[in-house]
Amino acid sequence: MNARDEQQRDRTEGTPTLSPLHQLLTDCASLMGDGGEASVRAVATRALAHYGELDDDAKREFFAHITRAYDADADRVRASYRQWEAARAAGGQGTEELTGLFDAVEPARQQLLRRMNHAPEATPALVDMRADLLRLLPDHPELRPLDHDFRHLLTSWFNRGFLRMAEVTADAPAELRAHLLRGERVHPMAGADELRRRLDPADRRIYAFFHPSTGNIPLVFVEVALVRGLPTEITPLLALGPAIPPGTADTVALYSINNTLDGLSGVSFGSFLIKQVIEQVGEQLPQLTLFATLSPIPGFRSWLAEQSGQDGELRRLVADMDASSDPSMLGPAGTARLRSRLLPVLARYIAVERRADGRPLDPVARFHLGNGAAAWQLDWPADPSPQAWDQSYGAMVNYRYEPAELERRHEDFVRRGVVAVDGPMRALHAPGPPPDRRT
Numbered sequence: 020m021n022a023r024d025e026q027q028r029d030r031t032e033g034t035p036t037l038s039p040l041h042q043l044l045t046d047c048a049s050l051m052g053d054g055g056e057a058s059v060r061a062v063a064t065r066a067l068a069h070y071g072e073l074d075d076d077a078k079r080e081f082f083a084h085i086t087r088a089y090d091a092d093a094d095r096v097r098a099s100y101r102q103w104e105a106a107r108a109a110g111g112q113g114t115e116e117l118t119g120l121f122d123a124v125e126p127a128r129q130q131l132l133r134r135m136n137h138a139p140e141a142t143p144a145l146v147d148m149r150a151d152l153l154r155l156l157p158d159h160p161e162l163r164p165l166d167h168d169f170r171h172l173l174t175s176w177f178n179r180g181f182l183r184m185a186e187v188t189a190d191a192p193a194e195l196r197a198h199l200l201r202g203e204r205v206h207p208m209a210g211a212d213e214l215r216r217r218l219d220p221a222d223r224r225i226y227a228f229f230h231p232s233t234g235n236i237p238l239v240f241v242e243v244a245l246v247r248g249l250p251t252e253i254t255p256l257l258a259l260g261p262a263i264p265p266g267t268a269d270t271v272a273l274y275s276i277n278n279t280l281d282g283l284s285g286v287s288f289g290s291f292l293i294k295q296v297i298e299q300v301g302e303q304l305p306q307l308t309l310f311a312t313l314s315p316i317p318g319f320r321s322w323l324a325e326q327s328g329q330d331g332e333l334r335r336l337v338a339d340m341d342a343s344s345d346p347s348m349l350g351p352a353g354t355a356r357l358r359s360r361l362l363p364v365l366a367r368y369i370a371v372e373r374r375a376d377g378r379p380l381d382p383v384a385r386f387h388l389g390n391g392a393a394a395w396q397l398d399w400p401a402d403p404s405p406q407a408w409d410q411s412y413g414a415m416v417n418y419r420y421e422p423a424e425l426e427r428r429h430e431d432f433v434r435r436g437v438v439a440v441d442g443p444m445r446a447l448h449a450p451g452p453p454p455d456r457r458t
Contacts (some may be wrong), residue, residue, distance in 0.1 A: 039072035043081060050134040051089070052129065063138035064299060070148065078151050079159060089128035101121040102282045129168045142176060142232035146282035149173065153284060171287050177238065182228045182288060184295050187240065189219040195235040199225065202240065202279035206257055206404075213257070217242055220262030226296045228288055234279075239289045241296055242275040245304070249417055250274070250313045251398040253407075270309040272302050273420075290390040297420055309396060310420040315402070316411040318381050319368050336360055340412050346400040354400070362397045365414055366447035369394055370438045376434040387418035388432050391425030393439035394418060397447065416444075 037045070046066035050059060067362055073081060081399060104111035149169040196218075197335055198220055199209055208214050210429040217223050227237035244256045245268035256274050271363040273296070274288055297310045314420060329335040339357060372380045379385050388394065401407075401415035419442060431437035440448040 035182045035311070038077075038079040039438040040081060043069040043073070044084060047085060047089075047131055049283050050296070052078065056137070059134050059320070060137045060139075063135045063141060066135055067138050067141060067144050068142075077157065079155055079162075082152055082155065082162050082165055083159070085128050085131060085440045086162055089126060089131050090164070091124055091126045095123045096120070126164070126168055128165060129172060132168065132172055136176075142230075143236070145169075146173065146233075146235070146280050148244060148282070150282035150284075153281060170285055173283060176232075176386075177230055177283060177288065177292050179287055179288060181230055182238070182291070183230075184226060184228055184292060184299075187218065187225045187227055187237070189215060191218075195237065198236055198279055199240060202277045203242075203275065204277055205275040206242075207401055208254065214258065216259050217255070222262040223248070224269060224300070226292065226299075228292050230283055237279055238283060239276065239278050239292055241273055241277075241292055241408070243300065244272040244274055244305075245300075246270050246272050249309060249311055249396060251401060251415075251417075253313060253404075253415065256313065257455070262447065265304055266306065269303070269307060271297065271307055273310070273312045273356060283433050287310060291419070293390060294425070297422065301422070305433065310422070312387060312392070312416075312418045312420075314387065314416050314418055315407060316365065316369065316381060316414055316416055317341045317383060319365060319411040319414065320409065322368055322372070322380060323364065333364065336364065346413070358399050359370075361399055361412070361414065363398075363410075363447050365416070366399050366440075368393075369397075370440050370444075370448050373436075379438060384416075384418075384438075387427065388438055390420070391427070391429035391432070391439075392418040393424070393428060394444050394448075395442040396444055417442075 023287065043066055046062050046069060050066065054062065064357065067272060070078075070081070098120075099116070103113045103116035103120050106116045138144070149166070152162060152166055152169065152410060156166060161239045187199065194209070196214060200210070200214055208217070215374070218225055224243040224245075225240055227240035229236075230238055234416060244250070245263070246256070246267050247263065247267065247269055248274045249270060250256060253274065256272060259275065273293060276293065276442060278284070278289065301307055301310070323333060327337045340361070343349055346357070369379060369381055369384050375378055379388065395415040397414065398417065399414040402413045404413075407413045407415070424439075428437075428439045432438065
């Protein structure tokens with residue numbers, strides 16, 4: 020304990036008070052006691068209120084304390100393991116002993132978090148608590164076991180079976196519309212007019228997953244445009260303009276997907292949402308034949324900068340790209356020449372280059388390929404925004420979702436590390452060595 024946990028004196032009444040951190044740690048000890056359900060609810064409510072008073076230093080001390088104080092009991096784990104081994108050596112299945120071992124290896128802090136969840140509105144508060152933990156984690160890796168516990172519990176609490184998909188319409192509650200404005204990070208919106216363009220016309224739709232504990236806060240939402248032909252630029256999808264009759268569209272363009280709660284990072288349900296959107300829109304408009312994204316390539320430019328240090332051709336490409344911050348000034352011939360050099364390198368980055376675990380380097384590629392989509396077409400220039408230029412020189416990629424192929428491609432990707440490449444991108448793709456499956 021540091022000075023923050025020492026008793027502080029109320030100068031007007033002279034009565035001792037405790038810091039919010041000290042009170043919170045006392046609450047945690049009470050929660051792990053033998054109180055009844057009503058007592059647990061009251062103490063959990065008080066604990067979350069005290070947590071809300073902490074600054075970042077106190078939050079770090081709280082996280083460090085519960086990581087240490089409520090870890091698994093090493094002696095109990097060893098004893099449970101020996102009992103399981105003895106039962107199996109005696110010719111039994113050891114079923115009861117294995118259950119005891121499972122109980123022993125679970126850190127007590129998971130039970131602490133479950134009991135905190137008894138408070139009213141506790142689940143969103145614990146999601147926010149994990150967001151604080153994730154923010155502090157890069158500088159305090161010793162807290163990683165606690166994050167593992169959070170992720171384990173939140174994955175259960177936000178199981179797909181609890182989620183409800185709904186289309187968000189222009190008459191949605193103001194609170195919900197505000198969450199969409201704040202939550203859009205791929206293609207940020209300046210205000211209500213831009214949101215209306217993405218909600219109101221018949222050729223634009225937004226679908227979201229909701230959870231009973233979060234009310235009007237969407238956990239994840241996807242923005243959809245009904246268009247003719249595969250989109251190759253983002254500006255026409257975002258611009259204010261006339262809508263096309265949905266019955267004349269042949270393509271569902273999924274152009275933005277956003278998680279709104281930082282505390283649910285790593286708890287994946289976006290893949291379920293995309294597949295359900297494809298199914299629902301396809302049933303409503305049977306003439307639609309193409310389901311595809313127009314996706315950013317966030318890691319490309321930084322990767323290219325690293326590679327160019329050892330490759331003269333890539334170094335020249337970087338120099339030429341840096342000199343072409345406004346591709347519209349190149350003219351059609353100049354754009355075509357630069358595109359012919361850029362696209363094969365983009366294809367290599369998406370489909371060939373791998374992390375140590377054998378998965379593609381690009382996080383968006385990992386998401387869509389893991390869903391069973393195929394890398395289909397590369398587009399440049401596609402996004403003129405400064406953010407896109409910093410990420411990928413304004414390049415984007417279409418991932419195509421073919422319902423009949425999703426399961427096979429998903430299994431190939433997950434089990435064998437196969438990156439599905441098809442369509443125009445196939446001509447650019449030079450298959451690399453088998454992926455390194457180390458973890």
